[in-house]
Amino acid sequence: xxxRFTEEQNMMRNMVREFAKEKIAPFIEHMxxxxxxxxIIKEMGELGLxxxxxxxxxxxxxxxxxSYIIAIHELSKVSATVGVILSVHTSVGTNPILYxxxxxxxxxxxxxxxxxxxxxxxxxxxxxxxxxxxxLKTRAVKDGDHYKLNGSKVFITNGGEADVxxxxxxxxPEKGSRGISAFIVEKDTPGxxxxxxxxxxxxxxxxxxxxxxxxxxxxxxxxxxxEGEGFKIAMANLDVGRIGIAAQALGxxxxxxxxxxxxxxxxxxxxxxxxxxxxxxxxLADMATAVEASRLLVYNAxxxxxxxxxCGQEASMAKLFASKTAVDVAIEAxxxxxxxGYTEEYPVERLFRxxxxxxxxxxxxxxxxxxxGKHLTN
Ligand code: CAA
Numbered sequence: 001x002x003x004r005f006t007e008e009q010n011m012m013r014n015m016v017r018e019f020a021k022e023k024i025a026p027f028i029e030h031m032x033x034x035x036x037x038x039x040i041i042k043e044m045g046e047l048g049l050x051x052x053x054x055x056x057x058x059x060x061x062x063x064x065x066x067s068y069i070i071a072i073h074e075l076s077k078v079s080a081t082v083g084v085i086l087s088v089h090t091s092v093g094t095n096p097i098l099y100x101x102x103x104x105x106x107x108x109x110x111x112x113x114x115x116x117x118x119x120x121x122x123x124x125x126x127x128x129x130x131x132x133x134x135x136l137k138t139r140a141v142k143d144g145d146h147y148k149l150n151g152s153k154v155f156i157t158n159g160g161e162a163d164v165x166x167x168x169x170x171x172x173p174e175k176g177s178r179g180i181s182a183f184i185v186e187k188d189t190p191g192x193x194x195x196x197x198x199x200x201x202x203x204x205x206x207x208x209x210x211x212x213x214x215x216x217x218x219x220x221x222x223x224x225x226x227e228g229e230g231f232k233i234a235m236a237n238l239d240v241g242r243i244g245i246a247a248q249a250l251g252x253x254x255x256x257x258x259x260x261x262x263x264x265x266x267x268x269x270x271x272x273x274x275x276x277x278x279x280x281x282x283x284l285a286d287m288a289t290a291v292e293a294s295r296l297l298v299y300n301a302x303x304x305x306x307x308x309x310x311c312g313q314e315a316s317m318a319k320l321f322a323s324k325t326a327v328d329v330a331i332e333a334x335x336x337x338x339x340x341g342y343t344e345e346y347p348v349e350r351l352f353r354x355x356x357x358x359x360x361x362x363x364x365x366x367x368x369x370x371x372x373g374k375h376l377t378n
Contacts (some may be wrong), residue, residue: 080248084158148215167185249319330354
């Protein structure tokens with residue numbers, strides 16, 4: 001199957017490639033040292049990347065979903081950190097407001113998110129509710145024209161840096177996941193406390209924090225959708241979000257493959273480039289085949305989404321396969337580089353560390369299998 005892209009989509013790919021090469025690549029060492037790429041986000045906002053798929057009426061670029069996936073894919077080839085910042089901001093930070101918000105909520109938040117003036121985040125996971133997201137304990141109690149939220153969240157991507165958070169809390173604990181509601185929370189809300197900054201294996205420029213809500217008063221008008229609709233809002237946006245993470249994994253895998261191929265042609269041992277050895281050639285062949293299969297799965301899921309067709313199963317398949325490919329290909333790339341691959345001097349070491357999280361966040365590989373299995377048997 002040949003993937004065909006429109007002229008507009010190809011222009012997007014070229015623009016993002018150029019931007020990543022010119023602006024992101026030189027900043028990688030700063031991100032590796034833990035610096036959050038604020039300036040890059042600002043420039044991405046100016047280029048329309050922070051609101052790629054957002055309708056023009058809400059200040060976005062109103063491009064199609066494929067263009068968004070192309071952007072995540074291309075950004076992640078250079079920096080998986082920038083890839084995840086954009087993916088979380090868009091698919092689970094902004095889209096819930098666009099799809100489930102009232103007109104007032106959309107007018108108030110979406111244009112600022114689309115321009116990059118605001119950064120978005122998504123607060124579902126808790127210390128005791130990871131894969132079992134429906135068991136979250138954060139409590140929201142209606143109190144006049146406000147809700148009072150108490151609880152804590154962990155592993156919040158963009159946390160502390162973001163301006164707007166989609167927060168999930170239980171308004172009716174007896175109803176379990178059917179009692180979960182979603183709220184739009186601004187970071188300067190009293191009682192919103194940014195906690196521990198995680199020191200992660202990879203994605204060093206992306207910020208991941210704990211959040212605590214202590215009697216945090218959220219205006220009732222910031223309830224997103226109806227009370228009790230929160231879990232479905234989370235799941236529906238994760239269905240689509242997972243295509244973004246799959247595209248991020250594809251970018252990492254492709255970058256690792258490109259590095260390994262180039263190095264194998266340069267590095268000489270026993271008087272010839274190591275690419276002449278079948279042991280290396282077979283490795284590269286397996287890596288390239290897995291990358292190609294990932295590409296087809298990612299763009300197939302994206303195409304279904306674009307056509308407005310159900311894509312939950314295909315999104316999970318794309319994420320499951322592309323994330324495993326990213327890990328496998330990055331490990332093999334380190335092997336092709338040998339001792340040099342284990343040093344920070346070459347990018348494969350970073351790609352290897354960045355790859356692992358794609359098998360964990362936005363639903364572990366085990367959860368993706370569970371979702372796929374449910375689709376097959378329901
Ligand atoms: N779309 C809409 N509704 C859905 C849905 C979907 N994809 N999946 C489930 N639902 C609905 C069901 O229809 C059901 O509705 P009713 O109560 O009306 O019957 C309800 O939600 C509960 O469904 P399940 O019984 O299937 O739910 P469950 O408790 O068994 O959990 C799960 C399902 C798939 C395991 C889910 O808990 C899950 O996805 N877990 C993983 C959590 C996750 O992905 N976390 C990521 C955190 S965000 C992140 O990582 C961002 C980042 O930093 C990068």
